[in-house]
Amino acid sequence: MKYKSINHFLSALLFILSSFIGYAQPDSFKGNKAINGTNLFVNIRGQGEYLLVLHGGPGLNHAYFLPYLNALEKNFKVVYYDQRACGKSSIPSPDSISMKFFVEDMEAIRKNLKVDKLNVLAHSWGAVLAAHYTLAYPNRIQKLILSNPSMFSREYDEEASKLIKKNSTREDSLAQAQLMAGGNLNSEKYEKLFLLSFKPSAFNKANVSKINLDLPANFGEANNILFGALMKDPSLNANLYDSLKAFQFPVLIIHGKADVIPMSAIERLKTTLPQANLEIFQQSGHFPFVEETDRFNTVVLKFLLHKK
Numbered sequence: 264m265k266y267k268s269i270n271h272f273l274s275a276l277l278f279i280l281s282s283f284i285g286y287a288q289p290d291s292f293k294g295n296k297a298i299n300g301t302n303l304f305v306n307i308r309g310q311g312e313y314l315l316v317l318h319g320g321p322g323l324n325h326a327y328f329l330p331y332l333n334a335l336e337k338n339f340k341v342v343y344y345d346q347r348a349c350g351k352s353s354i355p356s357p358d359s360i361s362m363k364f365f366v367e368d369m370e371a372i373r374k375n376l377k378v379d380k381l382n383v384l385a386h387s388w389g390a391v392l393a394a395h396y397t398l399a400y401p402n403r404i405q406k407l408i409l410s411n412p413s414m415f416s417r418e419y420d421e422e423a424s425k426l427i428k429k430n431s432t433r434e435d436s437l438a439q440a441q442l443m444a445g446g447n448l449n450s451e452k453y454e455k456l457f458l459l460s461f462k463p464s465a466f467n468k469a470n471v472s473k474i475n476l477d478l479p480a481n482f483g484e485a486n487n488i489l490f491g492a493l494m495k496d497p498s499l500n501a502n503l504y505d506s507l508k509a510f511q512f513p514v515l516i517i518h519g520k521a522d523v524i525p526m527s528a529i530e531r532l533k534t535t536l537p538q539a540n541l542e543i544f545q546q547s548g549h550f551p552f553v554e555e556t557d558r559f560n561t562v563v564l565k566f567l568l569h570k571k
Contacts, residue, residue: 290340295351299371300359304351306343309336313376314567315369316343319387319413321493322486323457324350326477328386331552334560338568339382344372346392348489350479360492362395362499369396373403380405382567387549388413394503397510407510408563410517411524411549412532416502419528426523430463450478453486464549466521473553507535514539515566519547519554540566 292307306325314335318325325343335341345352347368348360355364369392373381382405385393390412397404414423439459442452454476461471479485493499514536518529520543533541542562547554 295353296375298375299364299368301347301355301368302353303347303368303372304345305372307340308333308343309338309340311337311339312382313378314339314341314382314384315372316341317369317383317385317389317392318343318346318349319389320349321346321388322349322482322489324352324477324479326350327474327550328552329475331556332384332560334557335563338564342372342376348485350477354481354485354488357488357492360489361496362392362493365392366396366399370400370403379403382406384408384410384563385412386410386552391415391499391503394507395498398503398506401509401511404510404512406513406515406567408515408517408566409532410551410559411519411522412516412529414524414528415504415507415532417500418502419525422525422527423523426525427463430521430523432462435459435462448483450480450482453482454478461549464519464521464523466519466546466548466554470550470554474550504531504535507532508537510536510538512538513566515563516541517544517551517559517562518542519544519549519551521546521548524549 290307290310292305294305295302296305298305304324316325316328316332318328324345328343332341346365348354369381380403383393383396385408387410390409393404393407393409394415397407414420439456442448442456442459445452448456457476457478458471458474461474462468465471516529516533516536516539518524518526518541529541533539544551544555544558547559552559
């Protein structure tokens with residue numbers, strides 16, 4: 264190729280280098296994005312195919328996954344985001360807080376990523392959101408990981424309550440009562456309450472201190488608005504088990520043996536989903552990526568990277 268001048272050559276070289284850098288660098292982003300009529304905080308890390316991560320709650324944020332899922336970033340662009348009215352995302356008006364809006368947020372993120380199908384890792388209540396999304400968009404999931412999924416109906420509530428009571432200590436119950444009695448809870452006190460509530464579903468109680476909640480200063484206000492709106496949404500408590508039979512894609516269920524989510528609910532989920540595998544983590548509770556980090560990442564990567 265001939266160049267008419269040194270400037271022409273330098274311009275061409277700059278273009279080539281810019282293109283190379285653009286393809287070589289991982290597609291990362293951290294900040295707020297205008298998505299589906301609100302501003303969601305999005306954190307994209309790593310390289311490779313996209314993996315969308317759904318946090319639990321409702322009301323928590325993606326911070327508690329970090330740094331425990333970092334190993335996934337070697338093979339995937341891990342897309343974390345704070346759901347509306349959660350974490351660093353905006354608090355929209357109460358009439359735009361419902362399961363339907365949460366679902367449409369996921370779909371808007373998929374479109375923003377410009378992918379036909381999503382790989383999804385959903386933890387705790389995030390599994391309920393993943394189920395509603397799949398029912399609304401049945402052809403948009405490639406693979407789904409349900410880590411310690413919440414129950415998909417209210418019929419297991421009593422069994423879960425008994426497990427919580429059995430695994431709770433008098434000291435922790437008193438500490439929770441003292442925090443609540445003080446009133447005017449700030450984000451620091453909310454974090455202490457959450458960590459105390461996680462202890463009954465931990466294999467090693469000391470591991471609870473490793474969970475980074477990073478609740479925002481406005482957590483109390485945001486949580487009141489969030490739950491005030493969601494409690495009016497009948498779909499939040501719908502029995503989803505029969506609907507799950509329609510899921511025609513691979514599903515990995517991860518369950519920590521010490522979790523207070525009843526094993527009976529997990530077994531029902533396994534038998535209901537047509538293409539589900541179940542991995543039991545013997546030395547974990549509700550947060551296996553915290554208590555058995557290496558094994559968790561190994562199991563997840565094996566599932567995601569396996570080709571039929």
